[in-house]
Amino acid sequence: MILTILGCYAATPRTITNPTSQVLEIKNRMFLIDCGEGTQVQLRKHKLKFSRINHIFISHLHGDHFYGLIGLISTFALLGRKTDLHVYGPKGVKEVTLLQLKLSNSWTTYNLYFHELESTESQVVYEDDKVVVTTIPLKHRVYTNGYHFQEKSGDRKLNIEAVENYEIDTAYYQKIKSGGDITLDDGRVIPNEELTFDPLPAKSYAFCSDTVYTESILPIINNVDVLYHESTFLQSEEQYCEKTMHCTAQQAATIAKKANAGTLVLGHYSTRYGSIEPFKQEALTVFDNVELADDGKVFEF
Amino acid sequence: MILTILGCYAATPRTITNPTSQVLEIKNRMFLIDCGEGTQVQLRKHKLKFSRINHIFISHLHGDHFYGLIGLISTFALLGRKTDLHVYGPKGVKEVTLLQLKLSNSWTTYNLYFHELESTESQVVYEDDKVVVTTIPLKHRVYTNGYHFQEKSGDRKLNIEAVENYEIDTAYYQKIKSGGDITLDDGRVIPNEELTFDPLPAKSYAFCSDTVYTESILPIINNVDVLYHESTFLQSEEQYCEKTMHCTAQQAATIAKKANAGTLVLGHYSTRYGSIEPFKQEALTVFDNVELADDGKVFEF
Numbered sequence: 001m002i003l004t005i006l007g008c009y010a011a012t013p014r015t016i017t018n019p020t021s022q023v024l025e026i027k028n029r030m031f032l033i034d035c036g037e038g039t040q041v042q043l044r045k046h047k048l049k050f051s052r053i054n055h056i057f058i059s060h061l062h063g064d065h066f067y068g069l070i071g072l073i074s075t076f077a078l079l080g081r082k083t084d085l086h087v088y089g090p091k092g093v094k095e096v097t098l099l100q101l102k103l104s105n106s107w108t109t110y111n112l113y114f115h116e117l118e119s120t121e122s123q124v125v126y127e128d129d130k131v132v133v134t135t136i137p138l139k140h141r142v143y144t145n146g147y148h149f150q151e152k153s154g155d156r157k158l159n160i161e162a163v164e165n166y167e168i169d170t171a172y173y174q175k176i177k178s179g180g181d182i183t184l185d186d187g188r189v190i191p192n193e194e195l196t197f198d199p200l201p202a203k204s205y206a207f208c209s210d211t212v213y214t215e216s217i218l219p220i221i222n223n224v225d226v227l228y229h230e231s232t233f234l235q236s237e238e239q240y241c242e243k244t245m246h247c248t249a250q251q252a253a254t255i256a257k258k259a260n261a262g263t264l265v266l267g268h269y270s271t272r273y274g275s276i277e278p279f280k281q282e283a284l285t286v287f288d289n290v291e292l293a294d295d296g297k298v299f300e301f
Numbered sequence: 302m303i304l305t306i307l308g309c310y311a312a313t314p315r316t317i318t319n320p321t322s323q324v325l326e327i328k329n330r331m332f333l334i335d336c337g338e339g340t341q342v343q344l345r346k347h348k349l350k351f352s353r354i355n356h357i358f359i360s361h362l363h364g365d366h367f368y369g370l371i372g373l374i375s376t377f378a379l380l381g382r383k384t385d386l387h388v389y390g391p392k393g394v395k396e397v398t399l400l401q402l403k404l405s406n407s408w409t410t411y412n413l414y415f416h417e418l419e420s421t422e423s424q425v426v427y428e429d430d431k432v433v434v435t436t437i438p439l440k441h442r443v444y445t446n447g448y449h450f451q452e453k454s455g456d457r458k459l460n461i462e463a464v465e466n467y468e469i470d471t472a473y474y475q476k477i478k479s480g481g482d483i484t485l486d487d488g489r490v491i492p493n494e495e496l497t498f499d500p501l502p503a504k505s506y507a508f509c510s511d512t513v514y515t516e517s518i519l520p521i522i523n524n525v526d527v528l529y530h531e532s533t534f535l536q537s538e539e540q541y542c543e544k545t546m547h548c549t550a551q552q553a554a555t556i557a558k559k560a561n562a563g564t565l566v567l568g569h570y571s572t573r574y575g576s577i578e579p580f581k582q583e584a585l586t587v588f589d590n591v592e593l594a595d596d597g598k599v600f601e602f
Contacts, residue, residue: 011376011379012341012372012375012376012379012380013339013341013342013372013376014342014345015342015345015346037338037339037341037369037372038314038338038339038342040313040314040338041314041315041316041339044315044316045316060405061401061404061405062405062407063371063372063375063401063405063407067368067371067372067375067401068338070364070368071313071314071338071364071368074313074364074368075312075313075314078312078313079313090404092404093404095400096397096400096401096404099396099397099400100362100364100368100397103362103391103393103394103397103443104361104362104363104364104443105442105443106363106364141406142404142405142406
């Protein structure tokens, strides 16, 4: 599971920082999460192939999370893309995208599907044989969802020594990896657990930005391996949280602790701060395993 | 007259080049012309004060000329701007901007005025005591206008030696600078030309992008001091001009020659070319005074 941070700062793009966008590579799929202005240039800068992005998840329609979407969609068309593209996001994302295409008398060279969200309940928005993506309803100034990416358990791992010992034909290997027992020619039944090891644990990632502190998300993100949680402010500016509906680093860490998360990744820092290191120090007072997102940073989990 | 090129490349933004946007400083006014994605970051990078931009002229609604507008408008609001902002551009620019603000449940902290254009005839869109801005109807795949910025003639320059010689009271200086004659106490009438020098010549700038080759613009840009004219292609790719409705460098130079322009500035280069120098060489075969726009370049005229 590889997470590349393209941008993780709040509000306005600057010469040195970018608004929210990140790429999650999981089970060989590449998901783009949020798409602030400049995202397409950040993708180029970090040499992430446009053609691998088939699914874009938008949390909410504040500019620092989606003003780069129309540019990316247009660029895909200019490059002659043929593969389907799916956009998941709040109701309205389709209308504004199509209006912009109409005004420029442009169209896409590929099928563009919108999956508009309106529900305030968690729902599955994407599922294939390896990954399932669920919304995490957040509480912000506009309708907002985080996204929970869950790997499905993979095949069991073959115990090569054991299967060779029993002289089992390779034709049965897939059955064994899928959990099946084997009946030998002499009638003996070999239980699966003698022939396999447990599969690698299925990993999960939760993206939670932007939101005020809310424990309503805990059931959805319980035991998540990696939690990206917004921390716009430090506790010293906690008085701004309620009005702006954002969190402090300490609040993000509290959520991580209560969710029993593996790792907490902080992001969506207000640009008022000269350094982001204090966010980590503040979160560490509550939760042990804290990482700081930063533009261009790549995490492997 | 100072022209700062924020971006001058066609189609998609890249790590090394930016889509169209430029700032014209004329008679102490600062006009933003076009606003491709990333313009607000380019403004920051070149230390151009946001607060000095009160008028934005959009040529057409292709993404590489206006996808940065909503971000800039939003950033102005986040920074608490109070001064009026005027946006001039094709019909539709208001609808899409307001829709984006509505979807993000945002509003501006300042008065935002749209001056939407639909006419295919040249028209005055801006005028104050020092500058007049006129549209230049262009021929492109969508409704497009260039803009002609014309300084008004300033006051005549006082010939200090002459006015002191005639012992004229300073109370009459403004009348003299405005072109008036003076009657002395002894009844003699001193004609204005004895008391003043000609004012500095009024300068003009024409922005023409994007357009196919069209001589219909010549009456509007005749004798312009500086002509920025798009040159998406070289003659070797001239076959693309008709379909895409763009020009070659040679065609741009032909327009400059026929318009009797002072200086031709080339821009809007297709990103297919590794170097822009051949654009200059090609244009020089037709017209003598050719400059190459490039991102970050500042011209003083």
